[in-house]
Amino acid sequence: MTTSIIGFPRIGENRELKFNTEKYWRNEITEAQLQDFAKNLRKEHWELVKNAGIDDIPSNDFSFFDNTLDTAVLFNIIPDNVKALDLSPLDRYFALARGYHGDKGDVKALPMKKWYNTNYHYLVPQVYEDTDIKLNGTKIFDEYQEAKDAGIQTRPTLVGPFTLLSLSEYHNSKPDTIFDKLVDTYKQVFAKLADQGAEWIQLDEPELVKDVTGEKYDLFIRVYKELLKDKQTNLKILVQTYFGDVRDVYDDLINLPIDGVGLDFHEGRKTAELVKSGFPDDKVLFAGVVNGKNIWRNHYEDTINLIKSLPAKNIVLSTSCSLLHVPFTIENEEFPEDIKKHFAFAKEKLTELKEIQAILSGKDQAAETRNKELFEKPRVKEDPKVHERVASLQDDDFTRHPSLEERAKIQKAEFKLPVLPTTTIGSFPQTKEVRKTRAQFRKHEITQEEYDKFLAGHIDEWLKWQEDIGLDVLVHGEFERNDMVEYFGQNLDGYLFSKNGWVQSYGTRGVKPPIIWGDVARNKPITVKWSKYAQSKTDKIVKGMLTGPVTILNWSFPREDISKRESTIQIALAIQDEVLDLEKNGIKIIQIDEAALREKLPLRKSDWYSEYLDWAIPAFRLVHSKVKPETQIHTHMCYSEFTDIIPAIQNMDADVISFEASRSNLEILDALQAEHFKLQVGPGVYDIHSPRIPSVDEIKNTIHKIIDKVPVQKVWINPDCGLKTRGIKEAKASVENLTEAAKEVRAEVKEEI
Numbered sequence: 179m180t181t182s183i184i185g186f187p188r189i190g191e192n193r194e195l196k197f198n199t200e201k202y203w204r205n206e207i208t209e210a211q212l213q214d215f216a217k218n219l220r221k222e223h224w225e226l227v228k229n230a231g232i233d234d235i236p237s238n239d240f241s242f243f244d245n246t247l248d249t250a251v252l253f254n255i256i257p258d259n260v261k262a263l264d265l266s267p268l269d270r271y272f273a274l275a276r277g278y279h280g281d282k283g284d285v286k287a288l289p290m291k292k293w294y295n296t297n298y299h300y301l302v303p304q305v306y307e308d309t310d311i312k313l314n315g316t317k318i319f320d321e322y323q324e325a326k327d328a329g330i331q332t333r334p335t336l337v338g339p340f341t342l343l344s345l346s347e348y349h350n351s352k353p354d355t356i357f358d359k360l361v362d363t364y365k366q367v368f369a370k371l372a373d374q375g376a377e378w379i380q381l382d383e384p385e386l387v388k389d390v391t392g393e394k395y396d397l398f399i400r401v402y403k404e405l406l407k408d409k410q411t412n413l414k415i416l417v418q419t420y421f422g423d424v425r426d427v428y429d430d431l432i433n434l435p436i437d438g439v440g441l442d443f444h445e446g447r448k449t450a451e452l453v454k455s456g457f458p459d460d461k462v463l464f465a466g467v468v469n470g471k472n473i474w475r476n477h478y479e480d481t482i483n484l485i486k487s488l489p490a491k492n493i494v495l496s497t498s499c500s501l502l503h504v505p506f507t508i509e510n511e512e513f514p515e516d517i518k519k520h521f522a523f524a525k526e527k528l529t530e531l532k533e534i535q536a537i538l539s540g541k542d543q544a545a546e547t548r549n550k551e552l553f554e555k556p557r558v559k560e561d562p563k564v565h566e567r568v569a570s571l572q573d574d575d576f577t578r579h580p581s582l583e584e585r586a587k588i589q590k591a592e593f594k595l596p597v598l599p600t601t602t603i604g605s606f607p608q609t610k611e612v613r614k615t616r617a618q619f620r621k622h623e624i625t626q627e628e629y630d631k632f633l634a635g636h637i638d639e640w641l642k643w644q645e646d647i648g649l650d651v652l653v654h655g656e657f658e659r660n661d662m663v664e665y666f667g668q669n670l671d672g673y674l675f676s677k678n679g680w681v682q683s684y685g686t687r688g689v690k691p692p693i694i695w696g697d698v699a700r701n702k703p704i705t706v707k708w709s710k711y712a713q714s715k716t717d718k719i720v721k722g723m724l725t726g727p728v729t730i731l732n733w734s735f736p737r738e739d740i741s742k743r744e745s746t747i748q749i750a751l752a753i754q755d756e757v758l759d760l761e762k763n764g765i766k767i768i769q770i771d772e773a774a775l776r777e778k779l780p781l782r783k784s785d786w787y788s789e790y791l792d793w794a795i796p797a798f799r800l801v802h803s804k805v806k807p808e809t810q811i812h813t814h815m816c817y818s819e820f821t822d823i824i825p826a827i828q829n830m831d832a833d834v835i836s837f838e839a840s841r842s843n844l845e846i847l848d849a850l851q852a853e854h855f856k857l858q859v860g861p862g863v864y865d866i867h868s869p870r871i872p873s874v875d876e877i878k879n880t881i882h883k884i885i886d887k888v889p890v891q892k893v894w895i896n897p898d899c900g901l902k903t904r905g906i907k908e909a910k911a912s913v914e915n916l917t918e919a920a921k922e923v924r925a926e927v928k929e930e931i
């Protein structure tokens with residue numbers, strides 16, 4: 179049995195690729211210097227993987243920005259306006275990724291979307307009626323050659339045609355517009371690689387783990403039929419899937435005239451069952467047994483039993499997905515040894531593959547014993563009090579009383595807010611000064627007193643501004659928070675933070691997800707101090723501001739020994755404690771952000787409720803079910819794409835929800851209208867992601883569109899997300915225009931009534 183991986187984190191052990199690329203963007207190094215650096219980095223990584231004992235090593239998994247973009251560029255799927263820019267190929271590539279504004283022209287970046295159920299983002303290829311598919315660029319060939327010259331035979335990787343066709347956006351065109359030429363050009367790539375001496379190619383086809391039925395199924399069958407017809411080369415083809423199982427196409431897939439099939443045994447709930455139903459002797463099964471998405475050590479005994487139970491004759495031990503989704507190495511982390519030994523980041527996963535291989539061939543008894551010991555005692559810090567609390571939950575703990583309608587009446591009397599009340603989503607600009615002061619405090623360069631004084635000063639200033647411009651419901655501004663999840667993680671038991679555990683999110687951007695290490699509990703109030711302070715400074719209502727349990731879980735590395743449901747319930751109880759403390763301390767409106775709720779919807783629609791929403795929504799309700807009727811609960815979501823889960827959103831049973839709407843042309847309003855949405859809503863009236871300041875008239879216009887569709891009594895007026903990434907000037911000007919617009923429309927509406 180041999181070993182392989184699907185891809186390796188290209189950012190480098192210390193995010194060297196990020197820093198060098200950004201230097202290049204700032205004109206601090208030349209293109210030749212950047213290319214040179216990248217070449218060395220690739221070589222370093224191939225050697226690292228090779229020295230770890232991995233047999234089959236991928237190439238072209240490197241990217242300056244994104245592999246889907248690389249693939250689009252390889253096939254010349256490049257909008258005309260970018261092609262027309264008089265730039266070097268590399269700069270044109272960056273223009274696609276980031277937009278270009280300069281003396282050579284002005285183009286917008288390609289849209290970016292989440293890569294399946296990960297926090298990685300890909301650039302969406304844009305197909306037009308005249309898109310001229312042909313070989314363009316040599317990256318995949320060059321990188322193969324580079325490795326070969328370094329004495330390493332690699333398996334070039336490429337986004338597969340089915341996934342590429344499925345992810346592309348079509349303008350006056352459809353997959354058929356480019357189908358024939360695309361298939362043809364893939365074949366040219368095969369021929370060229372075979373000429374160079376490549377033995378295998380890996381086609382990444384994660385699209386196959388979604389619901390592949392109807393037209394989609396036909397497309398898959400057709401594209402592979404054409405691709406494999408009259409095969410001219412000996413190049414072996416691996417169709418690599420990940421992030422789920424391929425239940426809709428398993429039989430078709432294993433009967434294709436290809437040489438290898440890559441399957442995910444972690445997220446693919448049905449993968450083992452499918453393989454057990456039969457796997458052909460003439461194909462290689464690339465068995466994704468080491469989890470590429472999480473950071474816990476593999477359970478060797480389970481893995482070995484699984485491998486032994488599979489009927490496949492030729493098995494390559496592999497990871498469940500590219501290692502791109504985990505941090506580089508645990509080596510430099512400062513966790514205590516007895517914690518550290520439970521984790522495997524990318525580099526350590528290579529060792530795991532090697533050890534599993536050795537154990538299977540009876541060569542490494544010691545590794546087996548060491549691994550067994552890891553699982554003899556609980557891997558995490560357990561807290562019996564948390565267990566008791568979770569076990570004692572009753573249905574009623576997930577239900578708020580009285581009903582939404584009753585509460586609305588009570589709250590209306592309590593708050594006496596005007597029609598179309600105005601508010602913001604929570605954060606105000608995180609200026610350099612704010613970030614610097616927070617860092618100084620973290621490094622103990624300033625005292626708690628000095629830091630508190632700084633925060634209080636900021637809160638005072640921004641409260642005064644909010645009062646002056648006449649906002650109805652105020653916020654304290656979140657100056658004490660670096661990040662909406664990390665801040666809570668740092669204040670909860672059961673969380674761990676790495677120093678260097680970066681995972682690529684998009685381009686040169688990374689995230690450092692916290693690790694849920696034990697049972698989660700809150701041992702002291704987190705936000706009460708500043709919320710209470712802010713409320714004491716004004717007669718208007720100041721909203722409390724919390725992050726919800728589903729978002730906290732979705733942006734962390736979760737435990738593997740208990741279900742995500744159970745982890746989320748633990749977090750929900752911790753946040754419930756915070757909600758009740760805020761309420762006790764005089765906070766009358768509490769916003770519980772669920773920015774990432776939609777993000778982890780299962781890839782198969784048929785799993786949406788049973789696998790996710792059926793516990794995620796109750797977990798949210800658990801957080802606020804115990805508050806008094808007069809306490810108003812808000813929630814906020816960053817996406818408007820929830821037209822298809824409106825009943826679930828309604829089931830969250832918050833009193834008010836705000837969400838992004840301005841960019842999607844308020845489409846969601848039709849859906850809300852059609853579904854008789856019951857909650858009060860604040861569809862964002864302008865896009866905070868752009869520095870542009872919306873005029874009063876523009877916002878009035880948007881408000882009119884909203885109240886055309888949603889009863890005016892239910893509408894709140896707010897921006898579409900927090901303002902922390904904006905500059906002070908534009909943030910203030912925009913919100914001032916927002917309050918003015920609301921006042922003007924309010925006057926009109928009053929007259930009408």
Ligand code: GLN
Pocket residue numbers: 603604605656662723771773814815816899900901902
């Ligand atoms: N309350 C948070 C903020 O304003 C919400 C952030 C988000 O939705 N991503 O920053």
Ligand code: ZN
Pocket residue numbers: 603773814815816898899900
């Ligand atoms: Zn948001």
